[in-house]
Amino acid sequence: MSGHMLISGGTVIDATGAAARPDTSVLLRGDEIVALGSEADQLAARTSGDLTTIDATGQTVMPGLIDAHTHLTFGEPTGNDELFNHRTQGYSAMLSAYNAQKVLRAGVTGVLDADCLWMIGVELREAIESGIVEGPRMRAGGNALMTSIGGTAGRMIADEGRTGYAVVVRTIDEIVTEVRQQIKHGVDWIKVHVTGLLPNRKGGEIKVWSLEELKAVCDTAHDVGIPVVGHCRNASSTREAAEAGMDLIYHASYIDEAALEAVVDNGSALCPTFTLLGNLADYGHRIGSAPELIEVFRAEIETTAKMIRRAHDAGVTVLTGSETGFAVTPIGEWHARELEMLVTYMGFSEMDAILCATRNGAMALQMDGEIGQLQPGFRADLLVVDGDPLQDVSILQDRTRLSHVISRGVRVDTERPIPERTIRPSEQVRFLAACPLTQQLALTEDDLETLSHV
Structure with missing residues (x-):
């Protein structure tokens, strides 16, 4: 017994x-x-x-907390060059296993890792469930789907095939084939980068998928019971992602009235993921971010927050996600900040924020009625x-x-020390960033103590 x-x-x-x-x-x-x-x-x-x-x-x-937006396979890179060109598959897999135990120590007992390097997320999930690796309950995606325009990495994404965490699909047939192949290899979610950056255009991300293409992703995945999540960093992308039938929308940046109506009508859930932006806004000056960018990050939070609050009041399911796994969101350090962001910027009550990080998070793990409540x-x-x-x-x-x-x-044995990780010389572009992990923020022990009680 x-x-x-x-x-x-x-x-x-x-x-x-x-x-x-x-x-x-x-x-x-x-x-x-x-x-x-x-x-x-x-x-x-x-x-x-x-x-x-x-x-x-x-x-x-x-x-336990559920973080619906993580990148455990990324290894906390300082930039896309490091992420795409300085990681091997085997080393990334072992680093992901190392990171998983840090997540658990932070009180996060469930995560969604919707896009990953190679197919490591799926294998990490299996290793955790098999007892080989200590970590939270996990649901995983494969490579994020992108059009030939790419995503946030712009021209660093190859015109075809796979680059890091991304795979380029150029036709409806390629979309259908890729979605089915990822499902065959065991993904729990399909992720789409609905927006991307254009190198010759100022401003934020733009929608780089047609509604027809988005529907092809959702219809193909839904036919076999697999949900779809979209990276959406403007209003039109959020609207069309919801209209296409996406189950979960990350960011929903600058969501407007039409996008909110589509989200409500189609029953999409939202995961605003303000922690990454908050860290950049609050600590960007310590890692060399341009002052004008810092103001852009802060403005995105404040503008989007008002509409996320309206979505919440309209009955939309809101989840918490930290986008942990980058140098500015080190694994095991910032997962619970998203609850504070909901309270500070969106006016959620503490109870509502906790529900977003527990009960609502069960949806990301596809375990509604099984997890996230006592x-x-x-x-x-x-x-x-x-x-x-x-x-x-x-x-x-x-x-x-x-x-x-x-x-x-x-x-969980939270007293057992986790061996301190050192950075391999080949991991980083030294003339761009010489500091590892939390040192990217140049935080002192006093800073960390202060942040714990903000």
């Missing part, structure tokens, strides 16, 4: 939308929540055999937090506040 675990005395946020419940026990049996409240205490008292107890008095018990019959992914995130949601960014991280019913 699977062992039991009783977490007693804590204030439970069950992520159903109900108010927090003080002094409420939670009983687990293996990877299942068995009971809450007095029933949990009574069942635990009658349990014969192995029973582990955790006293959570004065603490908060809540579901209810009998749900999977046993939980956090015991020293403090009250309903008073200050930013405490979830402070790993010292995570008294216990429980994944699949098992306590």
Whole structure:
């Protein structure tokens, strides 16, 4: 029989939308929540055999966080050249496994990694599920679909075939073939870069897919039950992605009235992913970002936030995603900042932000009704937090506040040190960026302490 675990005395946020419940026990049996409240205490008292107890008095018990926008296979590059030309497949796979345990230590018990180098995301998912690698529950995509115009990397994307995390599709037939091949190789999601950059055009990203092409992606994937997510960094791309039937839209930058109407009408979910922009806006000056770009990042957040709030009020499902995996969003450091961004910029309540990062995130893992809430019959992914995130949601960014991280019913050993990673000389373009990982932000220990309590 699977062992039991009783977490007693804590204030439970069950992520159903109900108010927090003080002094409420939670009983687990293996990877299942068995009971809450007095029933949990009574069942635990009658349990014969192995029973582990955790006293959570004065603490908060809540579901583990779900990060719906990660890039665990990228290895925290400082730029596209590093990402495309300085990673081997084997080394990237091992680095991804190293990163997965850092995610779990940050209280993130579920992730969607929608596009990856090679097909590493699918293999990493399998390694985690097989117990070979310690990591969160994971759903994975393959290479992001792009037209010949490319995506955010512009002309660095080859005119055909695969470049890093991207694959160029030039016709409807190629779209259908690529989607089916990725599904054959085990992806959970198909990702499309609906917008991209033009090197000779000032301003932000533009829509680089036709509505017909987007529908071809969605229809082909949906025919076999696979959802589609789109990278959309302007209003028209968000509108047409929703009209084409996309299940989840990243960014939804500068979403307007027509795009909001399409999102509501078609039932698409939104994952604004403000953390990357927030880090660039707040710390871009430390890594050499141009002052005018910093203002662009900040303006994108403020403009988009108002409409995301309206979408939320209209019943649109909003998820949290950090886009962790770049040099400005190091893995294991920033996952929970997205909740703070929802509260600060969109005026969400702390409870609403927590629901976005737990209950709503189940959609990204294709586990609605199974995960993201503390209810009998749900999977046993939980956090015991020293403090009250309903008073200050930013405490979830402070790993010292995570008294216990429980994944699949098992306590994660957060005390065991993870070996410090060094950067191989071949990994970076040294004359462009010599600093690794969090040093890209030039953050001191005092800075990190301050950020944990923002």
